[in-house]
Amino acid sequence: MKDNSALEHHPPNRDELRRRKGFKKGLQLSVLLLGEKGSGKSTFLNNLCGQDISLSDKEDNEGAKNMTIENENTAEDLDSEYKTAHLSPGLKHVTRRVYLNDELGVPVTLDIISFPGCGDNVDNSQSSAVIKNYLDQQFENVLKEEVRIKRNTKDTDGRPHVCLYFLKSTPRGVKKFDIELMKTICDKVNIIPIIPKADGLTEAELNLHKEVVRKEILDNDIHVFDFKNDILGETLALYDMDIDFSSAKSRYCHDTKVKDILPFAIVCSNNFRTNAENGIVHIREYEWGSLVVEDQNTSDFIYLKAILLGSHLQELKDVTNNVLYENYRAKVLTEKRTNYDIPNFSYVDEGSRESISNVSTRRNSSSRTLGNLDSNDENACQIYKEIDEKNRIIEDYQRKIDSLEKMLASPNKNSV
Numbered sequence: 190m191k192d193n194s195a196l197e198h199h200p201p202n203r204d205e206l207r208r209r210k211g212f213k214k215g216l217q218l219s220v221l222l223l224g225e226k227g228s229g230k231s232t233f234l235n236n237l238c239g240q241d242i243s244l245s246d247k248e249d250n251e252g253a254k255n256m257t258i259e260n261e262n263t264a265e266d267l268d269s270e271y272k273t274a275h276l277s278p279g280l281k282h283v284t285r286r287v288y289l290n291d292e293l294g295v296p297v298t299l300d301i302i303s304f305p306g307c308g309d310n311v312d313n314s315q316s317s318a319v320i321k322n323y324l325d326q327q328f329e330n331v332l333k334e335e336v337r338i339k340r341n342t343k344d345t346d347g348r349p350h351v352c353l354y355f356l357k358s359t360p361r362g363v364k365k366f367d368i369e370l371m372k373t374i375c376d377k378v379n380i381i382p383i384i385p386k387a388d389g390l391t392e393a394e395l396n397l398h399k400e401v402v403r404k405e406i407l408d409n410d411i412h413v414f415d416f417k418n419d420i421l422g423e424t425l426a427l428y429d430m431d432i433d434f435s436s437a438k439s440r441y442c443h444d445t446k447v448k449d450i451l452p453f454a455i456v457c458s459n460n461f462r463t464n465a466e467n468g469i470v471h472i473r474e475y476e477w478g479s480l481v482v483e484d485q486n487t488s489d490f491i492y493l494k495a496i497l498l499g500s501h502l503q504e505l506k507d508v509t510n511n512v513l514y515e516n517y518r519a520k521v522l523t524e525k526r527t528n529y530d531i532p533n534f535s536y537v538d539e540g541s542r543e544s545i546s547n548v549s550t551r552r553n554s555s556s557r558t559l560g561n562l563d564s565n566d567e568n569a570c571q572i573y574k575e576i577d578e579k580n581r582i583i584e585d586y587q588r589k590i591d592s593l594e595k596m597l598a599s600p601n602k603n604s605v
């Protein structure tokens with residue numbers, strides 16, 4: 190028999206219970222990665238997750254065990270691909286699911302969405318529309334699910350909570366395509382701008398590029414994720430770290446505001462080694478020596494990682510649901526209301542308005558009588574009857590859809 194005496198003497202307190210519950214349930218974050226080919230998205234993802242993750246839509250490697258691949262090409266497609274190689278490849282999305290367990294204390298499920306080739310076609314005019322439609326579709330799926338009688342929001346919520354936008358530095362500043370795309374999607378997803386491969390820039394060049402990116406974002410009215418007055422020092426709580434401002438290389442202090450360091454300038458690498466605390470650190474090697482990716486004085490990588498997986502994970506989700514999605518929902522429902530031509534009180538004359546509200550009051554009270562109505566009352570009643578009838582039809586359809594879905598889910602049961 191098990192000895193439970195230790196448990197009986199030290200019952201877990203409330204915080205501990207909450208922590209255990211949170212641990213079991215885990216956290217989830219959906220990240221959209223955008224940026225041109227070779228901008229360092231895969232390398233960043235490998236460093237963020239501490240494992241090898243391919244974002245290619247063709248490769249399937251050892252690191253792809255936990256991954257769901259959508260739009261995967263089969264070997265039979267290769268021949269047809271060869272024949273159409275001269276044509277613009279278009280844009281497909283690739284999704285990956287990664288489970289992160291170690292170092293954070295609470296398991297995190299990371300859903301990655303990427304559009305390989307985004308901005309790389311000769312003609313990119315359709316790319317923005319493809320990505321915008323994808324984001325709209327995710328909102329629409331959630332809205333559809335909300336109005337169903339039986340809801341199943343778990344499997345249908347594919348809304349990305351954050352878009353990490355990789356803006357490679359070019360002599361001409363930010364590419365027009367990137368500006369247009371950010372403008373198109375900034376009210377559908379939280380954008381965090383990133384300057385990748387910061388090791389290729391001198392400090393003066395990096396500061397200049399940061400300035401250029403900030404100016405383009407401001408001038409083009411692109412809404413990036415609002416860090417408000419959050420301070421950098423607090424983002425590192427996940428690692429029980431503080432900013433090492435004693436170091437001569439330190440660029441920031443504890444009270445530096447996160448919004449003041451945007452866009453995050455990161456350095457990443459696929460080479461790693463084990464450090465003194467048995468943790469893995471990623472190393473970028475040069476002729477003159479090496480650089481640690483996770484070193485807070487080297488790049489903003491560690492801040493970005495702590496923000497995504499710790500300090501701002503919940504806020505990114507809350508803003509997605511309570512602000513971006515709510516705006517979409519309000520807009521769509523307002524449009525639908527107008528299209529359905531539901532009687533709008535502002536178009537009804539005073540007398541009828543009173544009648545409608547009288548009928549409405551009577552509908553709400555259980556003593557509803559239809560006798561002795563004047564013509565306005567009759568009109569209002571007619572409108573309500575029609576609405577009731579439509580609602581009944583919608584509910585009937587919903588029931589039919591539900592039973593069809595059930596049949597599809599268990600085809601054997603229903604086969605004769």
Ligand SMILES: Nc1nc2c(ncn2[C@@H]2O[C@H](COP(=O)(O)OP(=O)(O)OP(=O)(O)O)[C@@H](O)[C@H]2O)c(=O)[nH]1
Pocket residue numbers: 224225226227228229230231232233244245305306385386387388389455456457458459
């Ligand atoms: N110097 C330097 N090179 C980097 C950095 N990050 C990535 N790279 C290199 O840049 C190249 C492209 O990086 P990827 O991570 O494959 O870029 P990607 O955006 O995923 O590219 P696609 O998968 O083709 O879309 C690789 O050779 C990386 O090693 C960095 O911070 N500094």
